[in-house]
Amino acid sequence: MIWSARQQQMLRAMGLRPWSRAAPVPQAGEPEKVAAPSTESTSAPASDRAVGPARTRAAPPHVAGASAAALASPAASPVAAADEPAAAALAERRQAIARLDWPALREAVAACSACTLHGTRTQPVFGVGHTEAHWMVVGEAPGEQEDLQGEPFVGAAGQLLDQMLAALSLTRAAEGPQPPAQRVFIANTLKCRPPRNRNPQPDELLACEPFLQRQIALVQPRIILAMGRFAIQSLLQSNEPVGKLRGRVHRYQGVPLVVTYHPAYLLRSPAEKARAWDDLCLAAQVVEGELSPSSPSPDASRSAR
Numbered sequence: 001m002i003w004s005a006r007q008q009q010m011l012r013a014m015g016l017r018p019w020s021r022a023a024p025v026p027q028a029g030e031p032e033k034v035a036a037p038s039t040e041s042t043s044a045p046a047s048d049r050a051v052g053p054a055r056t057r058a059a060p061p062h063v064a065g066a067s068a069a070a071l072a073s074p075a076a077s078p079v080a081a082a083d084e085p086a087a088a089a090l091a092e093r094r095q096a097i098a099r100l101d102w103p104a105l106r107e108a109v110a111a112c113s114a115c116t117l118h119g120t121r122t123q124p125v126f127g128v129g130h131t132e133a134h135w136m137v138v139g140e141a142p143g144e145q146e147d148l149q150g151e152p153f154v155g156a157a158g159q160l161l162d163q164m165l166a167a168l169s170l171t172r173a174a175e176g177p178q179p180p181a182q183r184v185f186i187a188n189t190l191k192c193r194p195p196r197n198r199n200p201q202p203d204e205l206l207a208c209e210p211f212l213q214r215q216i217a218l219v220q221p222r223i224i225l226a227m228g229r230f231a232i233q234s235l236l237q238s239n240e241p242v243g244k245l246r247g248r249v250h251r252y253q254g255v256p257l258v259v260t261y262h263p264a265y266l267l268r269s270p271a272e273k274a275r276a277w278d279d280l281c282l283a284a285q286v287v288e289g290e291l292s293p294s295s296p297s298p299d300a301s302r303s304a305r
């Protein structure tokens with residue numbers, strides 16, 4: 001990658017080094033880890049709370065099967081799934097969401113009451129970006145400003161994320177001249193803000209998961225960047241610390257996935273910015289076909305801690 005003077009200036013401002021394609025690419029792979037939640041605090045604070053597949057896009061159908069009421073129904077919530085009928089309703093809801101197109105999915109999230117967060121949110125935070133973006137960033141849950149503005153990653157953490165993406169010539173903007181290869185779609189694991197920015201609960205993550213799954217299926221990204229503990233736990237079903245999961249390429253729904261620190265954590269721990277930058281560079285290598293999804297990054301051995 002040729003770094004423009006503006007990009008180099010941006011990296012210097014963040015205390016990061018430019019990514020060089022000449023960096024050594026390791027040949028050895030590591031098995032993908034799938035396990036269950038850790039206590040490492042690498043997430044947004046409570047106060048704010050195999051190479052990219054070239055796939056053919058099929059025109060998605062509109063709502064099919066279950067009604068919109070069924071999609072939003074608390075009866076289909078995992079909380080209520082202890083008995084057989086509730087479990088069947090939950091499965092039906094998952095299948096119905098998996099058939100939604102973009103407008104229907106947006107409507108379903110707006111109307112959702114499948115977990116208790118619908119009662120305390122200002123508005124759901126659906127996500128932002130180009131619907132055919134090659135990059136997808138998955139965060140945790142909306143914080144106060146996200147809840148008010150209806151957009152993920154706003155405020156100081158969002159600005160830091162935008163700076164790091166811009167250093168790779170990536171943008172969250174849905175409109176503009178950039179091709180999909182330079183676009184990022186950003187979504188959260190939970191679409192609604194937990195009260196007082198408490199940690200997401202397992203039943204809430206489970207209830208909201210089908211929406212993120214459908215977003216990923218519709219975007220068909222070449223790479224997913226999972227940011228923060230709860231996003232990582234939800235996507236990888238792993239409770240290993242972020243530091244142990246980063247530095248190699250995982251998969252989610254067949255899409256290469258790279259784990260990294262949440263920008264809010266980076267604001268509290270600026271010394272970790274260099275590792276987060278390494279993670280973005282690893283993701284860039286995967287997107288550009290320079291690295292097998294099973295390979296660890298060049299810094300994996302020193303950074304897995």
Ligand code: SF4
Pocket residue numbers: 109112113114115116117118124190191192204207208
């Ligand atoms: S967090 Fe997700 S599952 Fe819960 S009400 Fe909001 S959209 Fe529905």
